[in-house]
Amino acid sequence: MNGGKRDLILTNPINVSEVGTLWQTYLEKTLIMRFLEYFIEKADDTQARNILGGLWQELNFYVKEMEELFAEQGMVKPIGFTSEDVHLEAPKLYDNGFDIMFVRVLKEVSMGLYTLNMNMTYNKKVMSIYEGLTTVTQKIYKLATFYLLEKGILSLPPKVTIPKKNTFINSKKYMEGFKLMGNKRALNDLEVGILHHNMEANNIGMQLITGFAQCAQNKEVKQYFLKGKELAKKQIKMMEELLLEDDIQLSATSGATVTTSTVPPFSDKLMMHCIYILNGFSIVGAGTGAFFSLRNDLAMKSMLIAKDIYFYSQEGIEIKIKHGWFEEPPQTEDRSEIIKGNE
Template structure:
C-alpha cells in the first residue's frame, strides 16, 4: 500500500509562502491583462494565470484535507481593475520575468524541504511552468528591444589558472584593480537590470500610495535602487566596459492605485528577499575583494530597508502570520 506521510512543518511553511506569492501574482496578472493592448503579452500572462490558479486550488485542497486554516493571501479586494494604466511599454512582461526569477529560487528551496510525493510534484511542475514562462518573457522582451544583452567579452582561447592571491585584490602593474571576469560582469549587469525594474515598480507604487508613511517608504526604496544602480555602473565605467541594461518600459502619470497597499508592501518584501539573495550570490562568486565589500554593503542596506517595511506591515495589520509551532511553555503554564 502507498501510505501517505503526514505533512511536515517545513511543507506547511513552504506551501503557505507559495500560496501568498501565487495569489499575489494572480492579482498582478489580472490587472496587467486588463490593461494590455498586446495580444502576445496577453497570451503569455493569460496562460500563466490559468496554470497558477490551478495550483492555488491544489494548495487549498491540501490544507483542507490536513485540517489547516487556509491563508487569506491576496484576493479580488487587493486589485482595482478600473485603475488607469500605471506602467507602459512592456513593463508587464518585464515584471513577470522578475517574478519568475524569484519563483525559480523559491521552488528549489521548497523542494529541498519537501518529503511527500504530492508536494514534491507541485514544486516540480511549478518549476517547469516557471522555466517556460521565463523563456517566453525573455524572448518577447528581446524581440521588442526592451531587454538588452550583457556586455561582450573577448572569447578565451586558452585555459588559465589563477597564479597569485593578488587576483583577489584586483592589483595589476598599472592599476589598483584587475579587469572584471565574466562572472563578475554578469552579476553587475543583472544587478543593474533588476534594480532598474524595481525602481520603476516602486516609483509607480509611490505615486499612488495613500498612506504617508507607506509613500515615504516607497520613495526611500526608489532612492535605494538608484544607489545600487550607481554603484554597479561606476564599477563598469571604471573598468571601461560598454554597457546598456536599461529597459524601455515607463511609468505613467497615473496616481490611482491598481493594488492595495498591503499587496504593494508585500510585493516589495518579496523583491527585497530576492535582492538580499542576489547580493549574497554576487559577493560569494566575485573574486575581487572590492566587489565583495560593495555587495555586502548593498545586502546590509536591503536588510534594514526590509525590516522597516515589515514593521509598517505589522503596524497596519497587513502581515499575515505564518503557521506556528505550539508554545509549550504557555501550554504548561495553563
C-alpha cells in the same frame, strides 16, 4: 472522505517545513495572480496578453491544488491576496512592456524559491506541486525573455572576447580591489555578468516602486517606497561606475516606463508584500555577488548593499505589522504556554 483516503492523510501528514513553504508559496501565487489580472485587463498587445493569461491559468490550477491539500490536512488556508487587493478599473500605471518585464523578474524569484522548497519537501503531493510550478516558471521565463528581446525592451549583457585557453590564478593579488596605487585587475566575465544582472533587476525594481509611490494611499507607505527608489538608484549608480572603470559598455536598461497615473491599481497591503518578497530576493542576490566576486572591493560593496537592503526590509516589515497587513505564518506549539496553562 472515504476511509482509505483518510488513513493515507493520517499516515502521511505534511511536515513543518512543508506547511511553512506551502504557506509562503500560496501568498506569493495569490499576489502574482492579482498583478496578472490587472496587467491582462490593461494589455494592448495580444502576445503579451497570451503570456499573462497562460500564466494566470497555470497558477490558478496550483493554487486550487494547494487549497485542496490544506483541506485534506485539516489546515486553515492563508487569506493571501484577493480581489479586494486589485482594482481593475484603475488606469494604466505602467507602459511599454513593463508587465512582461515584471513577470520575468517574478519568475526569477520563483525559480529560486521552488529549489529551496523542494529541498525541504518529503510528501509526494507537495513535490508534485513544486515540480509543476517549476516547469511553468521556466516556460514563462523563456517566453518573457524572448518577447522582451523581440520588442527591444530587454538588452543583452555586454559582449566579450571568447576565451581560447585555460589558465589558473597564480597570485592572491587577483583578489585585490582596494588599491591606493597601481591598477586593479580587470573584471572577470562572471563579475561583469553579476553586475549587469543586478543593474537589470534594480532598473525594473526602480520603475516598479516609482509607480507604487505615485499611487500609495498611506503617507508612511509612500515615504517607504520613495526611500526604496533612492536605494535602487544608489545601487545602479555604483554598478555603473564599476563597469565604466573597465570601459565596459552599459546595456542593462529597460524600455519600460511609468505613466503619470496616481490612481491605485493595487492595495497598499499588496504593494508592501511585493516589495517584501523582492527585498528577500535582492539580499540573496547580493550575497551571491559577494561570494562569486573574487575581487575584494566587489565583494565588500555587495555585502554593504545586502546590509542596506536588510535594514530597508526590516523597516517594511514593521510597517506591515503596524497596519495589520502581515499574515502570521503557522508556528509550532508553544510548550511553555501549554504547560503553564495546565498549572
